[in-house]
Amino acid sequence: MTTEIGRLIAVSVGRRRQFEYNGRPAESAIWKSPVVGRVAVRGVNLEGDEQADRAAHGGPDKAVYSYALEDKSWWESEIGRTLEHGEFGENLTTEGIDVTGALVGERWQVGSTLLEVSEPRIPCWRFAVRMNDNAFLRQFTQAGRPGAYLRIIEEGEVGAGDEIRILDRPDHGLSIGDVFRIYTRDRHEVEALLAVPQLSEGWRRWAEDRT
Numbered sequence: 001m002t003t004e005i006g007r008l009i010a011v012s013v014g015r016r017r018q019f020e021y022n023g024r025p026a027e028s029a030i031w032k033s034p035v036v037g038r039v040a041v042r043g044v045n046l047e048g049d050e051q052a053d054r055a056a057h058g059g060p061d062k063a064v065y066s067y068a069l070e071d072k073s074w075w076e077s078e079i080g081r082t083l084e085h086g087e088f089g090e091n092l093t094t095e096g097i098d099v100t101g102a103l104v105g106e107r108w109q110v111g112s113t114l115l116e117v118s119e120p121r122i123p124c125w126r127f128a129v130r131m132n133d134n135a136f137l138r139q140f141t142q143a144g145r146p147g148a149y150l151r152i153i154e155e156g157e158v159g160a161g162d163e164i165r166i167l168d169r170p171d172h173g174l175s176i177g178d179v180f181r182i183y184t185r186d187r188h189e190v191e192a193l194l195a196v197p198q199l200s201e202g203w204r205r206w207a208e209d210r211t
Helices: 069-079 125-131 136-143 176-184 201-208
Strands: 004-013 017-021 024-028 039-042 064-068 092-095 107-110 113-120 148-154 156-158 163-168
Touching (some): 017 125, 024 125, 069 092, 125 136
Antiparallel strands (some): 064 148, 107 113, 113 148
């Protein structure tokens, strides 16, 4: 049963790029740009998209990264400049969906795909490089607006303008924002993560190691 409808504002992808970081060669695909037309969503990726470090940024539980237009607009007010779609490294820029409040395991119908909310984005040094601001990681963490990674449940195609329909919400109540908050501030609540069957194996191991 559909409980909420939003809209896909932009679809962004990017290839791996080499650069220098602290005097050493580095690689990342965090530079994403919007594409025109429909984009295939299959395997662990979008067509034309890459992740340089699959252990940290890719795989089935982090196949697609979504960020809300509402959160991006909030950031524009905070930092005093316009942010392009994809600038946070997101594949899907959404509107009308509470991404921070999305539940782990919540399922979205987007275009002809079915996606499942899996985990929050935990920022790393590559994000600071992308934003050209070493202090941004702390700002991002304090803001508690992490965006959500999605699993691909049914492959298909997406395109800007598609509806986003929330088809199913689990009854456990653990949101993306909760996971991020527990990780960054409230680790005494870590056992709450283990009660969620849709939690990824990586997060489950992390939680088990702290209980």
